[in-house]
Amino acid sequence: MAKYKSLKGQPIQVLTADPPAPVEGQVWVVAAPGTASVMKGYRLGAGTWASGGNVNQSRSHGGGSGATQTAALFFGGQNPPTSTTTNKTESYNGTSWTEVAEMTTAAHYITGTGTQTASQVAGGNRPSDNNSDKNEIWNGAGWSEASELNTGRNAVILFGTSTASFGCNGYISAYQTKVESWNGTSWTETTATNYGRYGGMGAGTTAGGLVFGGEGPGSMPVDQRNTEKWDGSSWTEVGDMNTTRSWSWSGGTTNDLAITAGGQPHSANSEQWNGTAWTEVNNLSAAKAYSGGKCGSSADSLYVSGATASPTANNRTAVTEEWTQALETVSFDID
Numbered sequence: 001m002a003k004y005k006s007l008k009g010q011p012i013q014v015l016t017a018d019p020p021a022p023v024e025g026q027v028w029v030v031a032a033p034g035t036a037s038v039m040k041g042y043r044l045g046a047g048t049w050a051s052g053g054n055v056n057q058s059r060s061h062g063g064g065s066g067a068t069q070t071a072a073l074f075f076g077g078q079n080p081p082t083s084t085t086t087n088k089t090e091s092y093n094g095t096s097w098t099e100v101a102e103m104t105t106a107a108h109y110i111t112g113t114g115t116q117t118a119s120q121v122a123g124g125n126r127p128s129d130n131n132s133d134k135n136e137i138w139n140g141a142g143w144s145e146a147s148e149l150n151t152g153r154n155a156v157i158l159f160g161t162s163t164a165s166f167g168c169n170g171y172i173s174a175y176q177t178k179v180e181s182w183n184g185t186s187w188t189e190t191t192a193t194n195y196g197r198y199g200g201m202g203a204g205t206t207a208g209g210l211v212f213g214g215e216g217p218g219s220m221p222v223d224q225r226n227t228e229k230w231d232g233s234s235w236t237e238v239g240d241m242n243t244t245r246s247w248s249w250s251g252g253t254t255n256d257l258a259i260t261a262g263g264q265p266h267s268a269n270s271e272q273w274n275g276t277a278w279t280e281v282n283n284l285s286a287a288k289a290y291s292g293g294k295c296g297s298s299a300d301s302l303y304v305s306g307a308t309a310s311p312t313a314n315n316r317t318a319v320t321e322e323w324t325q326a327l328e329t330v331s332f333d334i335d
Contacts, residue, residue: 047325058318062292063112070094081313123156203252251301299325
């Protein structure tokens, strides 16, 4: 039988007290003189949503990016009261949002990817083109146009970095399975997903990604639970979400750790992906959809703006919610 060290990379220490700075996945045994031995470990605890700073302009169908909840961007979308498409960009420091340089072209039906200092947005619905091929890169100070998608479409799912990303799925006149790979200079068409989707979500990198949910084909558009995992060479259908949803929000930097919340039909439900299955976790404070995702990781992220019902002037929200999943010490039954 394999030893724990060969599986996890760490020996099980026998200590007289908990270590002062454990790391995730660490396991130890506390064996103080005169007491029963206890095996303990350090793992992610139950995550919770908490109120963050409101955006300056409430909107729906925007895009988001950022590695953590204390360093994020929110851009584009539709403003109330007339659903005007905007190029507004706001930056978050963990407390408040600040308006920064505008996108080169206003857009909605977009996602985004990257960090607060190096982000990307591609495709979308723009004032002069409902199925845009436009690609923009954020360098921390401003947006600039880069090489266009090979195929323009709206609701493209982006994940990865601003120099190595995938642009998946979307809609032209049908639900797209198309996937394009960005290398920082140009787009190349690569392996298509098994399932077409519109208003779907994504997470991960070009070496290991995930797409899930969205509207799917049928006699009428149907919100779906379908999840597909990219292993660097092919897409495989894996465990379905517990709740059907589209136009949701997502966070996650690998194809083994992701989170999604809210979505159409309007829901407060949140789910977390562990590489094999989706598990329901604590809900948003209110049901909403059409937010700007992605922001952050599966343990440290944001749900920004969106709408509490079908978007109108009165139900777009400026609220930001922060998801935090802290590490905790737990005891194990060793009988």
